[in-house]
Amino acid sequence: MIISRQKPLDEIKASVAGYHKLAIIGCGGCAAVCQSGGTKQVEEIQKTLGDKKVVFTFQIDEPCDQRILARELRRIEKRLQNVDAVLVLACGTGVQTLASSIDKPCLTGLDTLFPGTVIHSTSYAENCDACGECLLNFTAGICPRTNCPKGIANGPCSEKLDEKCPVDPESECVWVTIDKRKESLTLSNDIQEFPPLNWERRTRPRKTEGKKASPRE
Amino acid sequence: MKKLIEIRTPQLPDIETCMTTIVETKDFDSVILEEAGGVSAIEMGVVLGQYCTKEIFLKITCRDRNRIALHSEMTTAAVAGLFKVVIADGTHPAHTQFPAAKPVYELDALNLLRMIKSNSPPFGVADLSPLNSQPWNIGVCIGGLTHADIGRARKFASAGADMFFVGSLAALTEIKQLTDKPIFLSVAAEQTQDFSETLREAEEAGASGINLVVGSNKLSNGILR
Incomplete structure (x- = not known):
């Protein structure tokens, strides 16, 4: 799960200040679970941007997945032509995937925090840094690189x-x-x-190509 | 028993007081210089070496340097004749005067020790032999006494640590069982009520020396008293 939180309202308002007609697109995946980009948050943001004309709002299940995104964008293609900019309530990956797929300015309403565990509603914990050299098999399933x-x-x-x-x-x-934990599980x-x-x-940007991510050498 | 004092190098306005205090004090044989936003420890070590006969140690931490910077630091220290080094992971930036600084820790102290001792990449010694550079004398720090701490101490010993700095008498006793290398007891100046009593306890426990750690950039005679 990618954990995100809403930006301060002033920052969101400043980012859309130069545009009049907006679309607000939320993420039905991680951001919805985090209550930062679900249907309810999209509605709330729409209300707070009272001086803007919100042409439409929309929810995409996983805007970070180009396959899903392409399908969903076909549904809103025409309406997108009528907006000046799109405010996206999704993680950085979702925003960038969307931005690379449409010819409109895409603005983010969220800050992306970390990949993490959902403990309960609004409580999340970071536990993986996506380092690409996982130690979990040796550390009783607890990542020291992230948790230290x-x-x-x-x-x-x-x-x-x-x-x-x-x-x-x-x-x-x-x-x-x-x-x-090693002791309690009688691990070596x-x-x-x-x-x-x-x-x-880890030279950025990282990507994997081919049929699947090949094992590390 | 050797008496060391560990200080953070001062900010510019405090250099003179700090240097004078170190040069004039007769209470300590050695000084450990750590950089934490103050002036260069290498530069200060070189200047101190010109004004006193105290043994100079550099404390190099992994907090704010990646392996490229650490390599430059070690090579420069070797050129300057500062071959006694204490390595540590280092206090997290959140607890320094630069709390918003990025924590680096690209290497940990064990990685650094391994690299220095295996001379990979060459950490100065081989390249500097024409300058009669001495072999590195590397100290490591063990804070606690848990199984994990002792495990790390064991790895330090196997990686060739030349001396150990421990945070308690109990840890000193444990580490003594792992190595015959010198072990120094590090004590925080702010928490030490009776230095001579602490010194006696350390001696009784078999420490090779005691290291008084001054946890600030400011050093004055007041702290030493």
């Missing part, structure tokens, strides 16, 4: 004094958590050693 504020992949950092994280003293050090507690991430592999 320093991203230390080799044991607790030099500054940890007890079981708590020195950056967030309210939290347990992820390496202590990993240790405990031999501490592995991991090389630093290979950033050459």
Whole structure:
């Protein structure tokens, strides 16, 4: 799940200030779950942009998927011709996928936060940094690169004094958590050693091509 | 027993006070210089070396440098004759005067130690042999005492750490079982009521020395007292 939140209203208003006729398009996927870009949020934004003419509102299930997007855009093709700009309530990926598919300015109403777990309504947790070199098989299914504020992949950092994280003293050090989980699951507690991430592999923008993402070399 | 003081290099207006205090104090044999937004630790180490005979250590952290910058830093230190280095992951930017700075931590301290010790990429030593550069003398920091901390200490030992800095007497006892390398007890200046008592305890526990950590960029005689 891509976690997102609505931008401050003033920022949204400033971004659409130069346009009169707008379309507002929400995301029926992640942003709807996050309550940042669902039908209700689209309606709310429409109300707050009272001085604008909102030509139409629309919901696309997954605007980040070009196949779905192409199908949905055919349904609104004509109405899009009547707007000056499109305000999109979707994550950065959704906004950019949409923007690359239409010849209208696309503005975002959301800030994209992180890929994360939905704990409950409006409560989310980051746990994957999409590094492309997953350690989960060695760390009891807990990612130290994401859950440690320093991203230390080799044991607790030099500054940890007890079981708590020195950056967030309210939290347990992820390496202590990993240790405990390994013990409770009777997994081997031999501490592995991991090389630093290979950033050459992470040169942006990343993409995979072919029938499926091929295994890392 | 060796007495070290660890300071963050000062901001420009505080350089003179800081340098004078270090040069004049007779309470410490060695000084560890850490950069945390202050002046260059290498530059300060070079200047200090001209005014006193104290042993100079650099503390290099992984917080704000990627491997390219760390390589330059180590090579420059070697050229400057500063081959005693304490490496650490480093205090997170959120707890510094630059809380909005990007945390780097591209390498962790273990990765850095491995790279230095395996000379890959060449961290100065081989290239500098004509200058009679000495081999690196690398210290590492172990904060806690959990199984994970001890596991990391074991990895540091196997990677060739030359000295250990620990955060407690209990950790000192544990690490002593892993290595015969020098172990120093690091204590925060702000939390140390009776330095001579702490010194005695460290000596009794078998520490090779004690490291008084001053957690600010400002160093004055007041702190040392």
